[in-house]
Amino acid sequence: MPATRLMPTEIGDDLIDMTRTICDRVLRPAVDETERAAEGGEVFPREIFAELGEAGLLSLPYPEELGGGGQAYEVYLQVVEEIASVWMSVAVGTSVHGLTCYPVAAFGTPEQQQRMLPEMLSGAQLGAYALSEPLAGSDVGSMTTRATRTDDGWAIRGRKAWISHAGHADFYTTFARTSDDGGRGITCFVVPADAAGLTFGTPERKMGLHGDTVREVYYEDVPVADDHRVGEVGQGMTIALSALDAGRLGIAAASTGLAQGALDAATRYAAERQQFGRSIADNQGLAFLLADMEAAVTSARATYLHAARLRDAGRAFGRQAAVAKLVATDAAMRVTTDAIQVLGGAGYTADFPVERYFREAKVTQIFEGTNQIQRLVISRDLLRSVR
Template sequence: MRPRVDQVEAAAAKTDAFPREIFTLMGASGLMSLPYAEEFGGAGQPYEIYLQVLEELSSVWMAAGLGISVHTLTCYPVASAGTPEQQAELLPWMLSGETLGAYALSEAQAGSDVASMTTRARRDGSDYLISGTKSWISHAGHADYYTTFARTSDDGGRGISCFIVPADSPGLSFGEPERKMGLHGDTVRQVIYDEVRVPEGRRIGAEGHGMPLALAGLDSGRLGIAAGATGLAQGALDLAAKYAVEREQFGRPIASNQGLAFLIADMAAAVGSARASYLYAARLRDAGRPFGKEAAIAKLIATDAAMKVTTDAVQVLGGAGYTQDFPAERYFREAKVTQIFEGTNQIQRLVIARATLGR
């Protein structure tokens, strides 16, 4: 991926091209199904291993690491709450490496406040008809299926259900791609449901039990973002350290200046802290222990670290860091959104405070 990332990201910013061939490559390499059971086509790997793969990929191409994280999240409801029949039918397809999923949860007025969503699924015989609009959906228009959360009653957070909606469903359409600051290889659009018919057998879990599924999935998804942000920061650190050793001023490498060397040291400390936080949370998850607070901590620490380290990387490169001749400016642009999606860092602080205070 490394030789292609800058060219593809630049092209995607202008043409809305989506690098599906990269996901085909990762799928053929077995990277699209790592933490799921082998009996359904997964690799049966611990979450800790899966997250280290995300970090490694994201150190080169954040959009690729993010894409795997999103796809893995789309499989979670079926893997954790699907009936044996649903798992046997859907998971081999979802985990085949040939399909790509999208996670349709957020809406324009229902971001952090998921319970206020207005997309509705109403009964029509043995089917549901889904109407509404989802916003900020990665892979929209390119995914093979949409893990969709819709309101089935007005009972607050207990009125939401989860559905698997195939991409070729009549009535499913998409808005124009969002013009984003970065992550151009990650196409983001609205997903529009106009009386989209979904069989009851594609409802995952009991009717009205979608909110717990969404929140449990987001705990794991936050670890994916934490790992990706750590990789992004590591990529920026590697670039800055290499540049500092090679760039000479006043007859010596700029790395020999203690002020800059200490800046590099602080960057390395931030990356190391981020990595430790997500690995600890992953080990709790793998052990079957509660990890929601630790996932929020990891997401907060890792994404704040990514923003700091990428900012400092631009500083280390000086004027060169402000140009597109080096990827420092791309790392910087990509880091910002990690503090926003999968729950803003303000929401992470709320989660951490409530868990710590026992509320």
């Protein structure tokens, strides 16, 4: 049962309808088989992203003059939610790709935007966001990957970890240290996938999101031309944190969609399952559980839409993005857990999708900043206003 959507324009409404059609025609028939086949990390649904790109769904929040869809961020996020209600790996990949394009769109020169964005936004290219390292996850300022100036530009040496699309992406939005000046010594680069010295680790074996291949990325003196440096030297931390504010909203929307999918599955099962001569949904205890699940999903949607509307209005939204990420991902974990409870023993089997939803929900509380980091962001911003 589709959730009620809040569209600011008729175009937005049409985009949701188109997304639902693509989900039903392309994603839903492929999700279960592909997720099973991708468990080892070698199968990647690249053709799905190409189709989303052709439909214009990868470029929605970017200005039309840059090759984007010119849509409000709240429209884009509801598209991500719709995708996640069917295939979470693809929704996360869509959000990650948007994250990789953001530095060029927001901080790139006009020449870089004209040269890079058309293929990035069309889906002809797929990006990876190379920020985290084995010992620099939440503490981005401690990264050790280093870019050194050369006669021809830069050479990057180091190692990135937990990188979605690694080994399948066409470019890597990479953050590297260019000086030892703490967080102010980081710079952003766009590294082509065919750059010499760029190699990849073995795919991580994860409990969920098998369609989202994650690997380590190794940089062995990878040459990068200076015209692939985005922003000023030393501006990388500002770029990364700015991108993550928007990226957290993508994860919040995807988590809401995941929770909606679990709620839909649980509601259908409760209405159809007969025990003691009646539908189990007629039991007040279970009906109230479904009501609490609905309240959690609706609350999550409200938080990310509020933050998106602040962003669309050009207002500060960092604290609200952290709230949305925190609320929506905790809701996804709770709702998917309750969905298994509604289905009982059947929910614990792979015959129903709720066990996959449950496995996929856990990582949402971890990536794009753990929920403990979100609490830190929120509390610091709150206290800053009174100190």
